[in-house]
Amino acid sequence: xxxxxxxxxxxxxxxxxxxxxxxxxxxxxxxxxxxxxxxxxxxxxxxxxxxxxxxxxxxxxxxxxxxxxxxxxxxxxxxxxxxxxxxxxxxxxxxxxxxxxxxxxxxxxxxxxxxxxxxxxxxxxxxxxxxxxxxxxxxxxxxxxxxxxxxxxxxxxxxxxxxxxxxxxxxxxxxxxxxxxxxxxxxxxxxxxxxxxxxxxxxxxxxxxxxxxxxxxxxxxxxxxxxxxxxxxxxxxxxxxxxxxxxxxxxxxxxxxxxxxxxxxxxxxxxxxxxxxxxxxxxxxxxxxxxxxxxxxxxxxxxxxxxxxxxxxxxxxxxxxxxxxxxxxxxxxxxx
Numbered sequence: 001x002x003x004x005x006x007x008x009x010x011x012x013x014x015x016x017x018x019x020x021x022x023x024x025x026x027x028x029x030x031x032x033x034x035x036x037x038x039x040x041x042x043x044x045x046x047x048x049x050x051x052x053x054x055x056x057x058x059x060x061x062x063x064x065x066x067x068x069x070x071x072x073x074x075x076x077x078x079x080x081x082x083x084x085x086x087x088x089x090x091x092x093x094x095x096x097x098x099x100x101x102x103x104x105x106x107x108x109x110x111x112x113x114x115x116x117x118x119x120x121x122x123x124x125x126x127x128x129x130x131x132x133x134x135x136x137x138x139x140x141x142x143x144x145x146x147x148x149x150x151x152x153x154x155x156x157x158x159x160x161x162x163x164x165x166x167x168x169x170x171x172x173x174x175x176x177x178x179x180x181x182x183x184x185x186x187x188x189x190x191x192x193x194x195x196x197x198x199x200x201x202x203x204x205x206x207x208x209x210x211x212x213x214x215x216x217x218x219x220x221x222x223x224x225x226x227x228x229x230x231x232x233x234x235x236x237x238x239x240x241x242x243x244x245x246x247x248x249x250x251x252x253x254x255x256x257x258x259x260x261x262x263x264x265x266x267x268x269x270x271x272x273x274x275x276x277x278x279x280x281x282x283x284x285x286x287x288x289x290x291x292x293x294x295x296x297x298x299x300x301x302x303x304x305x306x307x308x309x310x311x312x313x314x315x316x317x318x319x320x321x322x323x324x325x326x327x328x329x330x331x332x333x334x335x336x
Contacts, residue, residue, distance in 0.1 A: 043074055050080045054087050066093050075106035082112035086119050094122050098129055101146075107139035114142060118149025131161040134178075140171035147174055151181025159187045166193050166210070172203035179206065183213035191218045195225055208241045215245035223249045236264065243267050247274050260297075265306045272301065272309060276316050287321050290335075295322070302331040 041049070046068070053061045062085065069081035082100065085093055097120075100113035110133070116122070117130065124130055130153075134146040147165055150158040162185075165178035179197060182190040194217065197210035211229065214222040222245060229242035243262075246255040252274065259271025279294060288295050301313035302324065314324045314331050323334035 043077065046072070046074070046077050047080055050077070050084050054084045057088065059088055062088060062090050062093075065090075066096050069093070069096050069100060075104075075108050078104065078106065079108045079112040082109065082116050086112075086116040089120060091120050091122060097122060098124060101133060101142075102129065107137075107142050110137065110139065110142045111145050114145035114149050118145070118152040121153060123153060123155075127155055127157045130155075131158045134158075134161055134165060134174075140169075140174055143169065143171065144173040144177045147177040147181050151177075151184035154185065156185055156187070159185060159189060162187070163190050163193050166190070166197055172201075172206050175201065175203065175206045176209040179209045179213045183209075183216045186217055188217055191221065195222065198225060198229070204235050204238060208235075208237045211238065211241040211245055215241070215248050219245060219248035220250065223251065236266075240264070240266050240270075244270060247271075253278075265309070268304070268306065269309055269312070272312060276312075279316070279320075290322075290333075295320070295333075299333050302327075302333070304330075 050065070050068070052058075053065065065081045065084050065088075069078050069085060072078050072081065078100070082097070085096070093116075097113045097116045101110050101117065104110050104113065114130070114133070117124070130146045130150050134143050134150065137143050137146070143165070147162060150162060159182065162178045162181050166175050166182065169175050169178065175197070179194060182194065191214065194210045194214050198207050198214060201207045201210065211226070214225065219226075226242045226245040226249070229238055230246060233239050233242070243255065243259060246252075247259075247270065249255075256271050256275045256278075259267045260275065262268055262271070279288075295317070298313050298317050298320075302310055302317075304310050304313070310330055317324050317333065324331045325334040
C-alpha cells in the first residue's frame with residue numbers, strides 16, 4: 001500500500017502533461033543572442049545566406065548585402081557580401097565600395113572592394129581613391145587589385161602612379177598588374193619602364209607581362225627587344241610573348257615563317273593562325289590550286305605531331321573547299 005501515494009503522484013503528473021501539451025520542455029534551450037555587430041544569426045548561417053543569394057541571383061537582397069558589407073562584425077561576411085554585390089552588378093553601392101577600400105581593417109575586404117570598383121566600372125570621385133591604396137596599402141594583393149581596377153577604369157590620370165608601381169613595388173603581383181593596366185591604357189609614355197622591366201625584372205611573370213604590354217603599346221619600336229628575347233631567353237613563356245610581339249611588327253611575314261618551323265607547339269600554332277588569317281583575306285570564291293605552296297604546306301601540317309595543329313589545318317582546308325579524310329592519327333586530302 002506504500003506504493004499507492006507514489007503511483008497517484010505519477011498519474012497526476014502525466015495528466016498535467018497531457019492537459020498542457022504546448023507547455024514544451026521544462027529546460028528549453030535559451031534564445032540565440034545577437035552576435036557582435038547586431039547579427040541575429042551565426043557566422044555560418046550568414047555566409048550560407050549570402051551563397052544562396054549569389055546562387056539565386058536575388059537582386060531583392062541588395063539592401064541587406066550593402067548593410068552586411070558595411071557593418072558586419074566578421075571580415076569574411078563583409079568580403080563575401082562585397083563579392084555578392086559585384087556578382088549582382090550593383091553599381092549603386094559606390095560609397096560602400098570606396099569606404100571599405102579606404103577604411104576597412106581587413107585586407108580581404110579592401111581587396112574585394114577594389115575588385116568591385118574595377119569589375120563594375122565605378123569611377124571614383126577622386127583618382128587618389130585608387131592610386132592612394134596602390135601606393136600605400138600594406139597588403140600587396142590590395143595594391144594589385146587597385147592597379148587592375150585603374151586599368152579597367154581607363155583612368156589615364158593614374159599612368160604616373162602605375163609606372164612607379166612597375167618600377168618600384170616590391171611585389172611581383174603588383175608590378176605585373178600595373179604593367180597590364182598600362183597596356184589597357186595604351187600608355188605610350190610607359191615604353192621605357194616596360195622595356196627595362198622586360199629585360200631586367202627579377203620575376204619571369206613580370207617580364208612576360210611587360211613584353212605583352214609593349215606588344216600593345218609600342219610594337220614597332222620594341223622590335224629589337226622582341227628579337228633579343230626570342231634568341232636569348234630560356235624561359236618558354238617569355239619567348240612566346242616575344243614571338244607574339246614579333247607578329248605585331250612590320251616583319252610579321254618573316255616571323256610567321258620562323259614560327260611555323262619552331263619546335264614549340266604554342267609558337268607553331270600561333271604562326272599557323274597568323275598565316276591562315278592572311279589566307280582568309282583572299283577574295284570570296286577564290287580556290288587555291290591543289291599544287292599551290294599554301295595547300296601543300298597545309299597538307300604537310302595535317303600530319304603535325306600536335307593534334308591542335310592537325311585539326312586547325314583540316315578545318316582550314318575544308319574552308320578552302322578541299323575534302324579531308326582521316327589517315328591513322330592524322331589526315332590526308334581526299335583527291336578521289
